[in-house]
Amino acid sequence: xxxxxxxxxxxxxxxxxxxxxxxxxxxxxxxxxxxxxxxxxxxxxxxxxxxxxxxxxxxxxxxxxxxxxxxxxxxxxxxxxxxxxxxxxxxxxxxxxxxxxxxxxxxxxxxxxxxxxxx
Numbered sequence: 001x002x003x004x005x006x007x008x009x010x011x012x013x014x015x016x017x018x019x020x021x022x023x024x025x026x027x028x029x030x031x032x033x034x035x036x037x038x039x040x041x042x043x044x045x046x047x048x049x050x051x052x053x054x055x056x057x058x059x060x061x062x063x064x065x066x067x068x069x070x071x072x073x074x075x076x077x078x079x080x081x082x083x084x085x086x087x088x089x090x091x092x093x094x095x096x097x098x099x100x101x102x103x104x105x106x107x108x109x110x111x112x113x114x115x116x117x118x119x
Contacts, residue, residue: 001053002119007046014114015042018080018107025106027099036091037084037107044083045111048075049119069116076115081108 019038022028028037052060052072060071085104092100 001056001058002049004050004053006119007049007053010114010119011042011045011049013118014045014076014080014111015039017114018084018110021106021110022103025103028103028106031092033088033092033103036087037103040083040087040104041080041107041111044079044081045076045115047083048072048079069112072119073112073115076119077108077112080111081105084108 015038018041019034022037023034028034049072051057052075057072060075063070081104084107085100088095088100088103089097
């Protein structure tokens with residue numbers, strides 16, 4: 001699979017890009033929400049990719065025929081989304097759910113795209 005160093009470095013890149021993407025939205029800049037989304041993306045990325053690495057799940061790295069995205073790539077996006085929605089949902093309880101979901105969706109999409117191109 002991948003070296004632990006590659007997973008960590010690429011996770012940092014995904015987290016930084018997710019934070020930058022969420023910061024482009026004015027709601028994401030308030031109260032440091034972009035940083036929360038970035039750290040959550042990093043943690044989701046690490047959890048998913050270290051799990052794949054530890055279990056030697058090479059079968060997940062096969063692209064689907066129509067969308068050309070592998071399960072490994074999709075999993076990075078899904079776990080980044082889940083971690084971001086959990087973190088933002090817990091920290092921003094008074095905010096509308098649509099905004100929390102929107103920020104988490106941005107983080108998940110960035111993680112998916114990063115995984116397609118770098119890992």
